[in-house]
Amino acid sequence: MTMKRIARSGFALTAAAAVLIAGCxxxxxxxxxxxxxxxxxxxxxxxxxxxxxxxxxxxxxxxxxxxxxxxxxxxxxxxxxxxxxxxxxxxxxxxxxxxxxxxxxxxxxxxxxxxxxxxxxxxxxxxxxxxxxxxxxxxxxxxxxxxxxxxxxxxxxxxxxxxxxxxxxxxxxxxxxxxxxxESALGEVWFINKTWLDKLNLQMPTTTEQFEQVLKAFKDNDPNGNGKADEIPLSFLYGNALNGIYSFSGSFGTLDNGSHLSAIDGKVTFTAVQQGFKESIAYLNRLYKQGLIDQEAFTHDRNVYFAKGRSKGGAVYGVFSGFHTPNVVGTEYEKQYVPLPPLKGPGGQQMWNEYEPxxxxxxxxxxxxxxxxxxxxxxxxxxxxxxxxxxxxxxxxxxxxxxxxxxxxxxxxxxxxxxxxxxxxxxxxxxxxxxxxxxxxxxxKMEKNDNVKKRLEYLAIYKPFMKNTAYPNILFDPKDMERLTVLQTDIMTYVTQMQPKWVIDGNIEGEWNDYLKKLDQMGLKEMMTIYQSNYDRYQSVK
Known part of the structure; x- marks a missing residue:
């Protein structure tokens, strides 16, 4: 019965903010x-x-x-x-x-x-x-x-x-x-095709290494049984908080989100320059090179993403990211899928995003x-x-x-x-x-509808691994907001270009230092100083 939370696209400063100063x-x-x-x-x-x-x-x-x-x-x-x-x-x-x-x-x-x-x-x-x-x-x-x-x-x-x-x-x-x-504390959930696991006598993967092996098995063994090589081991909707990959980097020690901002122990950081962000991209590139990630994952829209999940002739997604299973794969295939708990990464990290409920x-x-x-x-x-x-x-x-x-x-x-x-x-x-x-x-005190009950079941699975590191919902100083609008446009566009490029083409190791330098030239340090000062003011309100 509770109102569905508005989709979290991350902390976005709109162009409209630029008109503030003229009237302030x-x-x-x-x-x-x-x-x-x-x-x-x-x-x-x-x-x-x-x-x-x-x-x-x-x-x-x-x-x-x-x-x-x-x-x-x-x-x-x-x-x-x-x-x-x-x-x-x-x-x-x-x-x-x-x-x-x-x-x-x-x-x-x-x-x-x-x-x-x-x-x-x-x-x-x-x-x-x-x-x-x-x-x-x-x-x-x-x-x-x-x-x-x-x-x-x-x-x-x-x-x-x-x-x-x-x-x-x-x-x-x-x-x-x-x-x-x-139920709003949990964003995207990764669902895995349990029917395919059982057919191929595979265990539920618990580590990123095991996950890679399961995806390979999904790709190579025709688990939907239609005689076609149409299985898509892993798919998602890039840049979407409810169908995307932001939390996945938690397996490498850094929880990402749409704003690429994190606030931990009073310090604001930019997630897209953290080591865990880099390592998660390198891992996804390894999967992509083997054909384990949907070739359209970074380009298809919601309608195409959902349409593929509901394709006739058998389920095609081995693992997908979503809010509810029927949203993506329809009622015909939803019973094949179960939530995949957060995977343990190479360093033992195992985290998932928690949002303000x-x-x-x-x-x-x-x-x-x-x-x-x-x-x-x-x-x-x-x-x-x-x-x-x-x-x-x-x-x-x-x-x-x-x-x-x-x-x-x-x-x-x-x-x-x-x-x-x-x-x-x-x-x-x-x-x-x-x-x-x-x-x-x-x-x-409110009766829960079936969708809410399902989300609470998912939450129970993910809750032990969830951590809230998101930058809070802040009213910014108008002059800072105007400046952030300028800085954020270039910085966010650049990050959004580079992440898919590295997953698809690789070479993140060879280009990482140049990437960091370019972000500095675009004003990343100034942007983070603004975010930190406004966060400090927010925290000081009694």
Missing amino acids: SGGGEPKANDAADKTKDGNVNATGLPIVKEPLTLKFATTKSAQQKKPHEEMEAVKAFEAQTNIRIQWDATAQGQGYPEKKNLMFAGGDLPDVFFGPESLRDDDLLRYGPQGLLVPLETLIPKYAPRIQEILDNNPSIKKSITAPDGHIYSIPTIVDGM RYFARGGFAITSANKHPEASLRWIDELYKEKNSLQWSYGPIGVTLKENADGTYGNMPTPSGMSYDEFRHSEAPGNTSAAAILMDTVA
Whole structure:
């Protein structure tokens, strides 16, 4: 039932960040007590419901999913919450993919701001860093302790969340959307064809050496029995966090990821210059030269990768990387595959990436300078972040799409015939475009669907080998962000070119020193200094 974590493509700085600086110098330093002065509103109840004594209308800007057919104001979850709080929302909702970013930019440029930007897609990091210091977004850090006890509790119990939403100027400009799920701690899983192992009387490989021998057997012995040499011993989707090879380098002592950034014991490093990264590439080149790796692994897209896995006439993948087996090989072949535990490398290392088990979007709820009722607005989102309210806005009203069991757990009502679960979920609630706080204690009470159960089974296999070395989700200093955008473009492009080249053509040993020198010329040391200084600031937030 938990929301699937957004695919981890690594820490990417977008080109949009470059527009930050032009807008960051004006407006002066916003003061949190400026907003506090606005909150002396006799219409607001300090605690309890309703939030306001007399009805209040606020304007929210948000997005809506393609599965949402009703306007927000007609949805049961929204209408019930309006009745409880006495606050009516005037919704300015833009369908996903229908020009919301441009519309949002015009709101800021024209001064026609809503009272609140609502939902995980409502504001990006560069919006917070640009418009917060200009005074167009209200600082919340002094208001939260007074008017948002639920949110304060979340921040107190989860220090990393507070660190991640605190801007370089020390202010908090938005309340994040948070949806936990232990299954999200695991990224890609490597699956091996157990049917082939059994047919060829092979044991499950536990080392990189044994793995190579198994792949050779898969290649040479027609394990799918169709009389064709169509077996692909190993395939993956290069550069993809859920179908790729980032964790594989853990068998050589270095865990890689899409950003090639690692933070261990307070020190930030670039994984693509580490010895383990180099050794893993040399090993993959050894496999590639023997025809053990899919010749298209570095070039095919998701559709081709999946299509090959589902090819008629027998399974062709011996080992593949994926999120769920049927995603890649379909339901016809999925039962042939089982998870392959992390392999022990030549030096005895055996590691796999662990990720933060959380979907996290900073832009959940931000109050603008146009809002004359920040106290009531903050009390509104604090109420929404209580367990039942967040669940009902995310998964639908209790008794309609969600059910509450006698033991305090939650499950799904049966999905009507002819309707998908996602359509049902969004029939009476905003669903995945709603701000929400669904934390691990709530997740523990939620009925797990089959996909989540499977992912938790995979997690149990991989957990003993998992280590979280990823660089955290940080709000960067705007000037640093601008500089990183420039540096990262050249450096990441170069690394992305060289890794496949070395796997396919070899000679990493002969070219490694030149590679390191070129990265230095591109500004790698400067880039890492920026990452380290922002990491140190992040760690200093209390």
